[in-house]
Amino acid sequence: MPFEVYVALRFLREGRTQTALILGGATVGVAVIVFITALMGGLQSTLVDKTLSSQPHLTLKRPERVARVLPAAAGEAVSAVVEKVPERIRSIEQWQRALRLVAGAPGVVAAAPTAAGSAFASRAEVSKSVAIRGIEAESFDAVVRIRRKMVAGRFRVQGTEAVIGTVLAVDLGLAVGDKLRLATAEGRQDVFTVAGIFDLGDQNVNQRWVLVSLRAAQTLLDLEAGITTIEAKAADPFTAEAIARELGPRTGLDADSWMNVNAQLLTALRSQDASALMIQAFVVMAVALGIASVLGVSVIQKSRQIGILKATGTSTGAVLRIFLVEGAVVGLAGSIAGSALGAAMCFGFAAAVKNPYGEALFPIELSPGLFLLASAVALSTALVAAVAPARHAARLDPATVIRHG
Amino acid sequence: MGDPALEVRQVRKDYAAGEVVTPVLHGVDLVLERGEFTALVGPSGSGKSTLLNVVGLLDRPTAGSVAIAGTDTGPLDDRALTRYRGRTVGFVFQFHHLLPEFSALENVMLPMMAGRGRADRSMVECAGRLLAQVGLGERAHRRPSELSGGQQQRVAVARALAMAPRLVLADEPTGNLDTRSADEIFALLRTFNRTAGVTFLVVTHDTRLAERCDRIVELVDGRIVSDRANGRPA
Ligand SMILES: Nc1ncnc2c1ncn2[C@@H]1O[C@H](COP(=O)(O)OP(=O)(O)O)[C@@H](O)[C@H]1O
Ligand SMILES: [Mg+2]
Numbered sequence: 001m002p003f004e005v006y007v008a009l010r011f012l013r014e015g016r017t018q019t020a021l022i023l024g025g026a027t028v029g030v031a032v033i034v035f036i037t038a039l040m041g042g043l044q045s046t047l048v049d050k051t052l053s054s055q056p057h058l059t060l061k062r063p064e065r066v067a068r069v070l071p072a073a074a075g076e077a078v079s080a081v082v083e084k085v086p087e088r089i090r091s092i093e094q095w096q097r098a099l100r101l102v103a104g105a106p107g108v109v110a111a112a113p114t115a116a117g118s119a120f121a122s123r124a125e126v127s128k129s130v131a132i133r134g135i136e137a138e139s140f141d142a143v144v145r146i147r148r149k150m151v152a153g154r155f156r157v158q159g160t161e162a163v164i165g166t167v168l169a170v171d172l173g174l175a176v177g178d179k180l181r182l183a184t185a186e187g188r189q190d191v192f193t194v195a196g197i198f199d200l201g202d203q204n205v206n207q208r209w210v211l212v213s214l215r216a217a218q219t220l221l222d223l224e225a226g227i228t229t230i231e232a233k234a235a236d237p238f239t240a241e242a243i244a245r246e247l248g249p250r251t252g253l254d255a256d257s258w259m260n261v262n263a264q265l266l267t268a269l270r271s272q273d274a275s276a277l278m279i280q281a282f283v284v285m286a287v288a289l290g291i292a293s294v295l296g297v298s299v300i301q302k303s304r305q306i307g308i309l310k311a312t313g314t315s316t317g318a319v320l321r322i323f324l325v326e327g328a329v330v331g332l333a334g335s336i337a338g339s340a341l342g343a344a345m346c347f348g349f350a351a352a353v354k355n356p357y358g359e360a361l362f363p364i365e366l367s368p369g370l371f372l373l374a375s376a377v378a379l380s381t382a383l384v385a386a387v388a389p390a391r392h393a394a395r396l397d398p399a400t401v402i403r404h405g
Numbered sequence: 406m407g408d409p410a411l412e413v414r415q416v417r418k419d420y421a422a423g424e425v426v427t428p429v430l431h432g433v434d435l436v437l438e439r440g441e442f443t444a445l446v447g448p449s450g451s452g453k454s455t456l457l458n459v460v461g462l463l464d465r466p467t468a469g470s471v472a473i474a475g476t477d478t479g480p481l482d483d484r485a486l487t488r489y490r491g492r493t494v495g496f497v498f499q500f501h502h503l504l505p506e507f508s509a510l511e512n513v514m515l516p517m518m519a520g521r522g523r524a525d526r527s528m529v530e531c532a533g534r535l536l537a538q539v540g541l542g543e544r545a546h547r548r549p550s551e552l553s554g555g556q557q558q559r560v561a562v563a564r565a566l567a568m569a570p571r572l573v574l575a576d577e578p579t580g581n582l583d584t585r586s587a588d589e590i591f592a593l594l595r596t597f598n599r600t601a602g603v604t605f606l607v608v609t610h611d612t613r614l615a616e617r618c619d620r621i622v623e624l625v626d627g628r629i630v631s632d633r634a635n636g637r638p639a
Contacts, residue, residue: 003518014506308502311463312564313491314519315484399463402498403454 004318007309008325015298022294022330023337026378029287030338033280033374035345038364040276044269046362048237051262054200054209056112056143056231057240060102060253062092091226098251102232105250107243110142111232115217119184121164121210123172130168131208132182134217134227143233146198146211152176153196157213162192165206166199182210188220284381291330291385299323299389306393307401320394327386328379335375342374408475410572410604411437411460416469418455418627429455431627432469437572437606442598444615444635445608447624453608454576456624460606461574462490474571491520495565495603497575497594502561503549509536509560510545516567535563539593555586562593566603573597575607579614591617 012019092098095113103111115134120127133140137157141147146163147155153176155163162180174180174194183189192212199206218225230253234240240257248255259266299306306319346364355361418430429452437443445453458464460471462478471478473493481489495516503512513532518524536545539559541552549557558578565573575594579587591614597603607618615621616635623631 002523003521006518006524007515010506010511304502305504305506308504309515309519310487311496311498311502312519313487313516313568315487317484318519318522399458402458402463402502 003314004321004325008322008329011298011302011305011322012326012329018294018298019330022291022382023334025287025290025294026330026334026382027337027341029283029381030335030374030378031341031345032283033377034339034342034366034370035349036276036280037370037374038342038346038366039349040272041365041370042362044272045365047265047269050201051265052237052258053149054144054202054205055258055261057234057237057258058102058108058232058244058247058255059257060092060098060230060232060247060251060255061228062090063252063254091223091228092230092253095227095230098253099230101251102230102247105232105243105247107234107236107239108232109235110139111230112136112139112143113214113227114140114229114231115214115221115223115227116229117184117217117221119182119210119220121168121172122181122183123174123178126172128168128171129208130182130210132217132220133209133211134214134221135211136214140211140231143231144200146200149198149200150196151199153194155198156195157211157216159213160190160192160216161195161213163196163198163211164194165209166197167203167207168210169194169197171207180210182212182220184220184222186222188222190216190220192216284377287378288381288385291327291382292388295323295326295386295389296392299393302393303396303401306396307398310396310398311402316394319396320390323390323393324383324386327382327390330386331379331382332375334382335371335378338378339371339374407439408472409436410439410441410474411435411606412470412472412475413456413460414470414472416456416459416466416471418452418459418464419467429627430459430466433624433627433629435460435622435629435632437604439571439604440598440602441620442595442605442618443607443620443622444618445606445622445624446610446612446615451624452627453624455627457574457576457606457608460572461494461496462486488520491516492568493571495568495570495573497558497561497565497573497578499577499580503557503564505549508546508548509541509552509563512549512560513563513567516564520568532563532567535566536560538597539563553586555582555589558582558586558590559593562590562597566597566601569601570603572604572606575605577608577610579609579611587611587614 099111099113102108112135117132119130119132121130135157137155141155151166157163164174164180169175172180176194176196178194180192180194181189182192214227234243237258241259244255244257244260310319343366346366350364353361413433413435416430416433417428420427420429433456445456447453459466462471476489478486478489504515507515510529510532513535514524514528517528517531533542533545536542539562541556541559544552544556549560552560578594579590582590594605594607598605609615618635620632620634622629
């Protein structure tokens with residue numbers, strides 16, 4: 001064993017109270033970092049997952065016709081309110097070509113054509129306003145993972161099959177195999193059979209979406225062979241906005257991303273990140289100051305031992321390293337203990353805080369990378385904190401120490 | 406027979422505290438031949454400890470030169486000085502100065518570990534042998550706090566000899582001991598001097614012990630005032 005490590009370990013073992021203090025500080029620091037990061041990570045990915053479960057990453061539509069405001073003459077006040085011109089739903093021109101462009105764009109993993117419009121769904125006397133979505137089962141499932149979210153029946157939209165959400169099923173008293181009438185404001189209507197019921201985790205979607213075949217929707221919405229929307233999934237959801245910016249001009253369509261639609265959520269997440277980082281930075285600082293001051297006191301208390309070590313052949317560099325090793329050992333031990341404590345806190349939190357159904361509110365994300373990061377922070381903090389005390393120790397003059405007993 | 410164990414030439418030492426400069430050693434010359442066992446005596450405050458620190462390379466002289474075993478130590482930088490001190494000089498201090506965190510055996514091993522940068526088996530054997538030689542073979546694993554004053558000082562003697570030094574400097578090694586323990590320690594130093602040929606410079610107030618040395622050097626006010634061979638050493 002290296003001499004410095006031998007002496008450092010012994011000093012730590014014999015300085016029980018002080019060692020316990022700095023080890024406790026490092027442990028709590030690491031635990032807090034692990035806990036906060038895991039908590040935030042779990043919370044945020046749950047929020048993002050929930051948001052994305054019923055939402056495509058990218059949506060491309062035909063540009064809306066807007067009444068443009070004519071350029072105002074100088075000094076003339078102009079109403080800047082721009083109103084949409086009501087018009088019948090119009091198809092995307094040459095949508096197969098646009099779809100190929102979207103599907104082939106870098107970062108896009110799936111693209112699906114959709115014919116969307118509104119209609120009334122009715123059974124017996126009850127009628128509800130719904131959103132018809134004409135889809136191809138395979139491509140839609142690739143964009144919005146719905147097959148796994150079926151709670152009854154199957155995800156199938158062949159012929160006159162329809163797939164509806166749990167809330168609409170309750171509202172209309174529908175079960176798998178029941179008939180459902182869809183009618184548009186223009187008066188076209190058709191009868192569908194409920195093939196399956198989904199729960200996408202969003203009240204509004206579960207209440208409003210009626211998924212039918214592309215063909216059936218095109219007929220109901222009078223789109224001939226056209227579609228209204230191209231939906232796509234990005235490999236990394238957080239690149240969606242950049243992809244949308246690029247695809248818009250290339251396709252001549254209005255491209256929108258979930259990030260734009262949920263800008264407020266993302267801003268909230270970012271400020272949450274920033275405040276978590278701040279809390280962690282203060283914890284690290286407090287731990288560093290604690291380690292530095294306790295090690296500082298121990299160096300002063302050990303002046304005599306340091307003087308003797310130097311008088312009996314220990315070099316200045318070795319004395320410096322002894323105290324740096326003390327810091328490193330504390331950082332390392334604190335990392336291990338703190339990781340364990342942090343993980344325990346996470347599991348305790350998950351067990352204690354539950355939703356009304358007795359499920360954990362969100363999954364806690366504990367990755368090896370997180371423990372590595374926390375350990376690296378602890379180790380470097382402890383090392384940096386040990387530098388000043390170690391230098392003080394290294395500077396002690398053995399002759400002075402020996403003389404004064 | 407080769408270079409002397411110690412050769413001190415015109416050593417001066419001043420202590421500066423702010424503006425005030427206190428001269429402590431005023432040009433000391435001292436040569437110790439190999440295997441000599443010398444007593445350094447003198448009134449309190451005469452500069453004996455200061456001389457020992459300078460000779461033992463714990464402190465640098467203000468002027469003059471210190472050569473150990475023929476090597477002039479002046480040109481050595483701090484690192485080299487520490488290394489050279491570790492290999493050639495052993496110390497026994499008045500207040501034994503053992504590390505309370507380590508066992509007797511480990512205290513003896515510390516200079517070896519510091520010298521080689523690591524701990525290994527051979528050091529345990531070597532330190533164990535030294536402790537047996539000072540009569541503490543049975544107590545090797547005791548902490549200093551579990552040993553009597555005389556026993557602690559014997560551990561310090563074993564530690565001073567751990568690196569097989571040419572020169573051992575002892576600053577009032579028996580100053581805090583009862584007569585019997587003092588005699589035992591002194592006899593121990595004499596044994597190492599006779600069997601291993603180690604050169605000793607021992608500061609003592611005890612004239613009875615000084616009379617048992619080969620040579621007696623007296624320091625007064627930072628000057629050597631007498632230096633005589635002892636006719637009837639122990
Ligand atoms: N670090 C120092 N600073 C100032 N004066 C010192 C220092 N060390 C020793 N002295 C002075 O030097 C003189 C000699 O001290 P010392 O060598 O300890 O004498 P001795 O060991 O013979 O009693 C004393 O007057 C002491 O006060
Ligand atoms: Mg003295």
